[in-house]
Amino acid sequence: MIEEQLDLAFEGTADRGRWRHRRKEGGGRNVVAFVLVLLLFGALGGGAWFGYDKVKGYFTAADFEGPGAGEAVVEVKSGDSASAIADALYKEGVVKSAAAFVNAAKDNPDSKNIQVGSYLLKKEMKASDALTWLLDLKNLNVHRVTLPEGLTYLQVYDRLAKATGISVDDFKKAGKDPEALGVPSLWFKRTDGKKVDKKNIEGFLYPATYEIAKDATATDVLKKIVGNFNAEMTELNFPDTVTAKLNISPYEALVAASIAQVEALLDEDMGPVARVLYNRAYTGNFPCECLQLDSTVNYWLRLTGKEAKSSEKLLASELHDPKNPYNYDVKGMAVGPISNPGDVALRGAMNPKKSDYYFFVTVNEKGAMAYGKTFADHEKNIQEACKNGIPIC
Structure with a gap:
């Protein structure tokens, strides 16, 4: 979101109060000033007039009538104020003057909700229209x-x-x-x-x-x-x-x-499941020193264009497929x-916290897991899962 402060640094900085009470005397000065003005306009007429439009933008809120045409990409950066966005729009030819956009932002309380990002707008847009486009996230480029x-x-x-x-x-x-x-x-x-x-x-x-x-x-x-x-x-x-x-x-x-x-449904089970994997792959205390996971088998099925299957539907030939580098029997941590x-x-x-667990299974519909040190423990946990309607039996 842009900063709410609408810094108007580009507006006129003259102290308007100085000119409220002019002295009547000093006519000579007025004559000199008049001559200088004539000389200035003479110079402008000699070739500098082309810059008038640019100069005018600093003193008036010049605005396009819209609706604009073509494309312009404008980036809103974190911390940008209304005038910073206005300058970016002006440089890309979206608005006719920075002041016109700042005025539009001052009149629209939603202007503070402009999001950071790159926007696709039109060139020569009415300032209020450009603001509306910036407030619509559909225009993010x-x-x-x-x-x-x-x-x-x-x-x-x-x-x-x-x-x-x-x-x-x-x-x-x-x-x-x-x-x-x-x-x-x-x-x-x-x-x-x-x-x-x-x-x-x-x-x-x-x-x-x-x-x-x-x-x-x-x-x-x-x-x-x-x-x-x-x-x-x-x-x-x-x-x-x-x-x-x-x-x-x-x-x-x-x-x-x-x-x-993939295996853990709840955040609190991520670490314990990882520990079981390490225990199986690296401790030497798991009989095959392999992972024996349905998830790795299913991963290979997906890679080869087949459908993944629930645990009870996986065939022994799929679990132990020698062509599958992720099968039940591969020793150690999976290949990838x-x-x-x-x-x-x-x-x-x-x-992960250390444990002596070598088995895990989801035991209820909420996704909670139970862990076991032995296969007997695991079988008990499976029976609990079956009672709770988990389709693994």
Whole structure:
């Protein structure tokens, strides 16, 4: 929102009170002044008259009649006053004078509600019309798109395509080189011996609401989203925290966060679920040292153009498919993220509270989870879930 102060720095600064009581004497001065005026107009007539319109704008509130034509892009920045916006409009040829816009803003109490952003207006608009356009968010020169937590990169591309008109294929092409989009090289290393697919952008498309310029390319859009991911990682100090407290690579923790984002329905379960994943993958106390998760199997089904299935409908051949790098039997942490996690999941995966749990299951319609140390514990929790109508039996 713009500042409410309407600073009128461009208005005349002369002290009008000085001229209310003129002395009658001093006729000689008046003659000299008259001569100077004649000389001035002579000079104007000699070629300087073209500047009159510009000069006039500083003394009068010159205004276009409207409705305007063509296009002009004007950016409203954080902290801009009415006169700052007026100057920007004047420079782009939207209004005939800055004063006309400031006057319109003074007459309209809603003017303080102008939002920060880039606006698409017309040239030569009536000042009051220009103000009305700035108050209508439909005139923002951007596409707005919200990316919720837990989407896969293909789902992200689909939403971006619908919002911007850029094709999914363009996003797929642009997303094949995450490093070129700004993902730092530190994210392509693991401590468990598994290789990181440097062409895999999954996990790096940070969920948030984005404003995308209407002339942006697929590469521009993905760079913006990756930039937001980098900013979040810096704010959380995610890489250093994970390395120091968990003794694993940031990428492995990102994978855990992406799984927790999908598995946990409630914020309070993000950390505990991540701990179960670490216990299974790294402690050596889980029989197969694998994750055994339906969510990773379903991720592969989606990637290969198939429908995800509920737990009770997944076939043994799908759970143990040797062609699926995310199957039940793969040892250690999954080979890559299965979604794009948000802030809560990332925080949960950074430093989850220690526990001896190796099992979790959703036990009621609210999404609450129960945890178990042994398979016997897990079976009891499953029976509770079944009693509550959760379809896993």
